[in-house]
Amino acid sequence: MALSLEHSRTFPVDVERAFDVLLPTPLPELFTRRYAAIPAIREVRDQQGPWGTVGQTRTIVLADGGTLRETLTSVDRPRAFGYRITDPTGPMKPLVTEVEGAWRFDPAGTGVRISWAWTVHPRGVPGRLVMPVFARMWQGYARRAMQQIEWLLVP
Numbered sequence: 069m070a071l072s073l074e075h076s077r078t079f080p081v082d083v084e085r086a087f088d089v090l091l092p093t094p095l096p097e098l099f100t101r102r103y104a105a106i107p108a109i110r111e112v113r114d115q116q117g118p119w120g121t122v123g124q125t126r127t128i129v130l131a132d133g134g135t136l137r138e139t140l141t142s143v144d145r146p147r148a149f150g151y152r153i154t155d156p157t158g159p160m161k162p163l164v165t166e167v168e169g170a171w172r173f174d175p176a177g178t179g180v181r182i183s184w185a186w187t188v189h190p191r192g193v194p195g196r197l198v199m200p201v202f203a204r205m206w207q208g209y210a211r212r213a214m215q216q217i218e219w220l221l222v223p
Contacts, residue, residue, distance in 0.1 A: 071190065071199045075210035076183040078176045081221045086180040087146035087173045089220055092118045095128060098216050103209040105159070106202075107131040134158020141168075148172045163195040163202070164188055182217065184210055 079086060099109040107130040115126035122143055128136040137155040142148065153167040168187040173180050186206065190196045 069190075069196070071188040071203060072185070073188065073203055073206050073210075074183055074185040075207060075214065076181055077214040077217075078179055078181045079218060079221050080179045082178075083173045083175055083180045084146045086182055086221060087149075090171065090173075090182070090217060091120050091143070091145075091149055093220060097220070098213050099209070100216060101212060102131060103212055104205040106205050106209045107134070128153075130158065132158055134160055136160070142170075146173055161191075163191055163198055165191045165195075182214070184213065 095109045095112050102108050109128055110131045111129045113127040113129060116124065119126070119140065120143060122140055124140045126138050128138055130136070135155075135157045136153045139152045139154070140149065141152050142150040148170060150168070150170040153169060154165075156164055166189045168189075170183075170185045172183040172185070174183070175181075188199065188202070188206075190199050
C-alpha cells in the first residue's frame with residue numbers, strides 16, 4: 069500500500085513567480101541538509117538543459133552515496149509540475165520501489181500556497197514497516213525545503 073505525504077506553506081509572492089523560480093532551481097539548493105535519515109542532495113547528473121520539459125530525466129546523488137532516477141512527468145505552468153523517482157540505490161533501495169512527486173501552486177490572497185506531495189511505494193514488508201517513521205522524517209525534510217524556498221522567493 070502506497071503512503072501519501074503532503075506539506076504546504078504560503079508565501080507572499082505571486083503564483084507565476086513562485087512556479088518560475090522553483091521549477092528550474094537546482095535540487096542541491098533546495099535540499100541542503102539532511103533531516104534524520106533522509107540525506108541532503110549532493111548533486112544532479114545527466115540533466116540536459118534547464119529542468120522544465122516533460123520527459124526529461126536526471127540522476128539525483130544523495131549525500132549518503134545513494135542515487136535516484138527522476139523523470140519530469142507533467143508541467144502545467146503556473147499551477148503544477150510532477151515527477152517520478154525510480155531506481156533507488158543505497159539505503160533507500162530495500163525500502164522504496166518508486167515515488168510519485170508533485171508541486172502545486174495555488175493562489176492564496178495576494179500570495180501563493182505551495183504544496184509538495186509524495187506518494188511513496190514501499191518495497192515489500194521491510195518498506196511497509198518503516199513507512200510510519202519515514203513519514204515523520206519526510207515532514208521535517210519538507211519543512212526545511214520550504215524554508216529554503218522562502219529564501220529563494222522572498223527578498
